[in-house]
Amino acid sequence: MLAPLFERFSRAAIDAGATVEQIPRSSTALASAIRRVTGEARRIAFANAIDLPSDPFEECRRAPNVVTARSRIELSSLDAGITEAFAGIARTGSVCVSVDHGEAGTISLLARMHIAVLASETIIERPADLFRPDCLGAKGLHRNFVFITGPSATADMGPLVRGVHGPHRLHLIVLA
Amino acid sequence: MPANISPSIPSPRSVADKSDKSALLAAIRMALQVESSAVRHNTQSFNRGRYAATSAIPDYETLKDKARAIKEDSLARLPELLAALEASVSRNGGHFHLAPTAADASRYVAEVCREAGVRLVVKGKSMTSEEIGLNRALDALGIQVVETDLAEFILQVADEQPSHIIAPAIHYSRERITALFKRSFRTDLPLATGEELTAFARGRLREKFLQADAGITGANFIAADSGTLVLVESEANIRMASLLPPLHIAIAGVEKIVPSRKDFGPFLELLAASATGQPMTSYTSVISPPLKAAPVLAEGDAPPRQFHLVLVDNGRLNLGQDECLREALYCIRCGACLNSCSNFQTVGGHAFGGETYSGGIGGTWESATRGLQNARFSELCTGCSRCVPQCPVRIDIPWLNTVLRQRLGQLDVGKRPAPNPLAPSADSGASLSRLFFARYDLLAKWGSRFPKFSNWIGQFAPARVLLERLFDVDRRRHLPLFASPTLVEASRQLRLDQPQARKDGSSRKSVLFADVFTNYGSISRGLAALRVLRALGVDVVVSNVVADGRATLSQGLIAAAARQAERTVALLRPYLKDGRDIIVVEPSVLAMFHHDYRHLLKSGPAGELLQTLRERSFEATEYVGMVLQENQINAAEVFPALRHPLGTKLFYHSHCQQKTMGCAAPTELLLRAAGFDVVTSQVECCGMAGSFGYKKDFYELSLAVAEDLFAQVRKAESGGRRILVASGTSCQEQLQAGLGRPVLHPLELLGETLRQAVVASVP
Structure with a gap:
């Protein structure tokens, strides 16, 4: 029998170089998880969530290291960028992040570390499932999104290097 | 030793054009001396990764059937899908251009950039842009083009052509990259590890991403009914190029079209597994540009986003009419046929490849886009068939190369290659050497009638010189003995x-x-x-x-x-x-x-x-x-x-x-x-x-x-x-x-x- 979706998702994501944790679904738990992961980070930014219910990042935004100005230099020097992910893929360990709503696209791309937050019930089996009309309920599939599978990486410089143009680290927080 | 130090070893550039056989032979020598060890190490690592990744897909064979069926259907309906795509792109607010030739595609892109006042372009890896010679066209207008895929970045610095369709600098070892960067950028940084080299390149390129006026990317798949592109990568440079600048131009061959987004499914799993041996690469963007979010670069008034999709024909529609070679159009550019090929593993795409396309599948592509004479390197396909079960769309690559071999023969004797390979006259271009090896049965029949004589001849030095001169049989090879009785x-x-x-x-x-x-x-x-x-x-x-x-x-x-x-x-x-x-x-x-x-x-x-x-x-x-x-x-x-x-x-x-x-x-x-x-x-x-x-x-x-x-x-x-x-x-x-x-x-x-x-x- 296959292991539960979350376990397979988690294993595949770790194989791809991400880190994964599952936390209770509360804004306090989320805020403390993000504090734990961002640690000493001096500059972090949040993208507005549109798929997760209410505003999951409300509590987190009060932290002193959160920046809100959005010049290109500021975006490019982020230590951590936090976005939601609207789906997870068990087979590949990927998360799906909308890139055309607010700043999720750039924040998930330019920050040194990307933290993606997703609801456990949005983890599906395989990438192809996403394109089924009934997959994510009535909301339907985002028009512009990216499957993110581990941090940016390259094998062009000889050995495998994690951390190229995009984030050097990917942390996934699954809301149980 | 870097290739450009010894004058006796040709540079990769000088042997990119292999329309003449002597260039092919020079390229093989160059590759064996300079590039073989890196190519061998890197391709074999991809090869092992692919076996592991594809064996983890439970319905691998079914997925391949599905992928093949989607490609067959799409190519059969190409005119209809092209029209649908054009409508989708303009409905989305983008521009669509179908370029009949390489020159037209380059000219169009250059014109769009000129009109938009572009000074700096960041570019993702795109074999199609290599094929159409895009960088030269932009250079000519004084537009700076920066290759941002690290392999393409290396090649831009070294002025070399790609040696692999997905890992274009696969012929570079870490040591050779260090030497190249130190020489070209005159830096005292140690650059002694993959991390240091990557950080160095990241620093230089991040600056360019933030300043670029335009991003140019390829596209792996394009859905006709929604104008959606799939962009597959790992470094995040393609995300940068498609997201940050106000102008995004995507260039792709017409064969990249599938009917709709739901057809992406099988390919998303097959492509990365077949290419790099990953379940998926770090980033697979699924976007229907132009995007709505404001471009990041803009300070003050953000210019409106602009998107152009340039679909390139350049011989592809003709290829679609070729009964024998048509299936090459199904290729999704995973490189599995390169990595699983023993000859490719040994010399790489600077020998087993043309200006742009390399490996077993490369011959047909060079032939279709640049002319049959550029497919001469396909001779390095021995027909061993190891690539056949690896191809995610089940292309019979050895057969394509056999057809090219027959047609090249006809070309060499000044005949127009016959479209029907079974027509008796189609074999007429075969050289003496080919006839000799082809009719081993006749040779062996007579050889085994007089075994003492024929086996003596096989070891008689002057006879071997003659065999080498006439039929290209290497004199250093021991010839198999003829048996009597049979x-x-x-x-x-x-x-x-x-x-x-x-x-x-x-x-x-x-x-x-x-x-x-x-x-x-x-x-x-x-x-x-x-x-x-x-x-x-x-x-x-x-x-x-x-x-x-x-x-x-x-x-x-x-x-x-x-x-x-x-x-x-x-x-x-x-x-x-x-x-x-x-x-x-x-x-x-x-x-x-x-x-x-x-x-x-x-x-x-x-x-x-x-x-x-x-x-x-x-x-x-x-x-x-x-x-x-x-x-x-x-x-x-x-x-x-x-x-x-x-x-x-x-x-x-x-x-x-x-x-x-x-x-x-x-x-x-x-x-x-x-x-x-x-x-x-x-x-x-x-x-x-x-x-x-x-x-x-x-x-x-x-x-x-x-x-x-x-x-x-x-x-x-x-x-x-x-x-x-x-x-x-x-x-x-x-x-x-x-x-x-x-x-x-x-x-x-x-x-x-x-x-x-x-x-x-x-x-």
């Missing part, structure tokens, strides 16, 4: 050619096909097969000898191969009617029946028999294993390994086409079941590949390919000698050439341990 003659003498009715033993009836390689060359393999099968109670007879078409096909003489195929099927028909299985000793001949005949016997009575022939023909050792299993005979009792005079430890190398047909594993299983301690080779092909390694032009390459195999034997023998065993004739020759020791066929080995009494007592 297998057919010997089996008659030993009365092994008559049916043998037995009440006990196997109920199977069979015929051993006397292929030309076994009949005139290594008859002991054939005799061993007969002896073993008879001992197992199989009613086996021997057929007459007939050329099956393998030798002619390998030289691109397709029409001749088709005639031979018809004669072969005519010879085998009565045996099949009589309920006999067809047993084949030489794996490359069995591959003709299973695989290649479908191209040669499309219609007529021979074509109708093909399915039966495929189902009822077996590799000899595989067949022995089947008979044992059906009769519940224990291999260890019939073939007790301990009885073998040379011991029980062996090294087994299976034949490339045998692996592709799935009959390598049964042989290994049988040898182990008999009690042998078996170490198997872990190479795709030995490098001899039939006639390939005998040719003067490819002798060094052939032996360089075999180095891995020889090294594996030496490693396996660190604890003592092993018996060398191989199933293919030319593999045996290659192993013998490299290791100086005789090589046995599995059935010769098993035959020497046979305990007839045990079999006779089985009810």
